[in-house]
Amino acid sequence: MKRAFVTGGNRGIGLAIAKGLADQGHEVLIGVRDLAAGEAAAPKMGATAVELNLTDPASIARAADQLGGVDILINNAGVLGSGRLLDDPQDFADSMAVMVHGPYLLMHHLTPHMVAQGYGRVVNVSSGWGAFSDGVAGPASYGVAKAALNGLTVAAARTLPRSVKVNAMCPGWVRTRMGGMGATRSPAKGADTAIWLAMLPDTGPTGGFFRDRNPIDW
Numbered sequence: 065m066k067r068a069f070v071t072g073g074n075r076g077i078g079l080a081i082a083k084g085l086a087d088q089g090h091e092v093l094i095g096v097r098d099l100a101a102g103e104a105a106a107p108k109m110g111a112t113a114v115e116l117n118l119t120d121p122a123s124i125a126r127a128a129d130q131l132g133g134v135d136i137l138i139n140n141a142g143v144l145g146s147g148r149l150l151d152d153p154q155d156f157a158d159s160m161a162v163m164v165h166g167p168y169l170l171m172h173h174l175t176p177h178m179v180a181q182g183y184g185r186v187v188n189v190s191s192g193w194g195a196f197s198d199g200v201a202g203p204a205s206y207g208v209a210k211a212a213l214n215g216l217t218v219a220a221a222r223t224l225p226r227s228v229k230v231n232a233m234c235p236g237w238v239r240t241r242m243g244g245m246g247a248t249r250s251p252a253k254g255a256d257t258a259i260w261l262a263m264l265p266d267t268g269p270t271g272g273f274f275r276d277r278n279p280i281d282w
């Protein structure tokens with residue numbers, strides 16, 4: 065049994081990841097902004113709620129303290145803002161905070177334990193919209209933040225031992241509040257590759273970008 069922390073685990077793809085890991089018998093903690101709502105929802109998926117606001121570094125530090133050691137970190141939380149870039153500095157700041165700086169700080173706080181115990185898995189839930197091979201085509205700041213998250217994935221994997229694996233993935237177009245109800249995939253389908261990366265064997269890859277369990281271009 066592993067101990068996993070999933071950000072944005074109260075709904076959407078994060079909830080499906082948390083549920084999938086809990087169903088496999090792992091101990092799951094979910095990061096939630098609204099602790100009361102999280103504490104009401106978490107037991108139904110076999111998880112425990114931890115208060116976390118990724119735009120607030122102090123909240124991230126408190127959550128890390130409360131968590132202690134985890135084996136698996138899933139940086140899933142995300143925001144899709146205005147879709148503008150140079151005329152919306154607030155959206156840029158929020159996108160970078162939630163999808164780059166927050167994941168960076170969680171890795172900063174949580175990977176030393178993984179290194180010390182010789183085992184860790186970090187999964188960064190990214191998007192094909194952050195791929196340079198696709199022209200960083202996502203809505204403005206969102207695409208830039210996901211491209212930066214991809215860069216963080218490559219660089220962090222390089223600085224960590226292979227026993228601590230850091231991979232990015234794209235869930236595809238998923239029916240969530242962000243993806244909309246017209247999307248083609250269920251949350252469970254969107255969660256599958258993240259769960260697979262969370263449970264990689266020691267021989268598995270690190271520093272990669274995946275969709276449907278297959279490598280994709282950066």
Ligand SMILES: NC(=O)c1ccc[n+]([C@@H]2O[C@H](COP(=O)([O-])OP(=O)(O)OC[C@H]3O[C@@H](n4cnc5c(N)ncnc54)[C@H](OP(=O)(O)O)[C@@H]3O)[C@@H](O)[C@H]2O)c1
Nearest residue numbers: 072076077097117118140141142191237238240241242243
């Ligand atoms: N849906 C898609 O088609 C799709 C496609 C490609 C990639 N993705 C990526 O998949 C991930 C999950 O997306 P989703 O579709 O499940 O989105 P979602 O349903 O909108 O859920 C987003 C989650 O992120 C949390 N969150 C947002 N801001 C936060 C903050 N400041 N601090 C802590 N948590 C915060 C939300 O918490 P609250 O409930 O408190 O708001 C919620 O749990 C995201 O990284 C997204 O970019 C999604």
